[in-house]
Amino acid sequence: MTVTLLIFIGFAVLFDFLNGFHDSSNIVSTMISSRALSPRKALMITAIAEFIGPFIFGVAVAKTIGADILALPGNPAEALPLILAALVSAVIWNLLTWYLGIPSSSSHALIGGMLGAGISDAALRQSVVGFSSMQDVKSVFAVVKPAGMTKTITALLISPLLGFVTGFFVLKLWRLLARGSGPGINNFFKKGQVVTAIGLALSHGTNDAQKTMGIITMGLLASGVITEFRVPFWVITLSASAISLGTALGGWRLIKTLGGKFYKIRPIDGFSTQISAASVILGAALLGGPVSTTQVVASGIMGVGSAERLSKVRWGVGKNIVLTWVITIPSTAVVAALLFIVIRRLV
Secondary structure, three states: OOHHHHHHHHHHHHHHHHHHHHHHHHHHHHHHHOOOOOHHHHHHHHHHHHHHHHHHOOOHHHHHHHHOOEOOOOOHHHHHHHHHHHHHHHHHHHHHHHHHOOOOOHHHHHHHHHHHHHHHHHHHHHHHHOOOOHHHHHHHHOOEOHHHHHHHHHHHHHHHHHHHHHHHHHHHHHHHHOOOOOOOHHHHHHHHHHHHHHHHHHHHHHHHHHHHHHHHHHHHHHOOOOOOOOOOHHHHHHHHHHHHHHHHHOOHHHHHHHHHOOOOOOHHHHHHHHHHHHHHHHHHHHHOOOOOHHHHHHHHHHHHHHHHOHHHOOHHHHHHHHHHHHHHHHHHHHHHHHHHHHHHHHO
């Protein structure tokens, strides 16, 4: 392996670690806020499940990220700087939103970075021969594979809506089933969150760790270390370890945002949110659709709250988070495009 490839893998692992650190709030916030478990126990259980998930449910998302979105240059000297720029852009965005306490999407950040770096590379190569027609301009965007990008954007757009709707109806169902029960029913929902949190963590580890697997495998393929897109076992292990370590350390700023700023979360709310989010995220992972855990959990929380009454949800907080989601892809795309120009000169 070259020094450039090792640096690239290092940044991929850092992105994976920050993904777990950033997204741990999604898994444990409702469980902590409803007092089902202490913060440390919640994070440790979640971290273990995050590690196990990628070994159970396959690598469909990794293939989508690594092989179906961008057509990489055949020359590793051009391909690696491109992917590295996308990673660095996503890392910067994750650190910025963590510092500000905003639960943004690591998935959006990575996709935006890949688009920005890929289009920047294609534009620079086309500029060598010049832009003499509209066809030359279109060729710049030909680096993006339509089928894979359509699947990715569809998954990212639909999953929050599914999270909201599922959360809404799951709470309605549990309220119907628990009708007439005494206060002791809260103990069922508190203890049940341990099970549902494990399911949510398994689904998150499955979906999000695969994004790093796809990126690393893309780099190995571009460098000639492997000859076909097949995720090596050591890449699965490395990615699962990094995301679980990040989860264990936890992003406390974001736990506060998701766990308390929408509304006061009760055991039944946390239980319903986790069931809803785990179902959507795991389903997407099995279909190869990369989704944002942050989006699905946040929309699930709002859906559960809305099922009781619309006024229960502090919609202003939701609007701020949605605004961050909207600006993530274009912001990281611009940063990655600029980073690619710098990195190409240095590598």
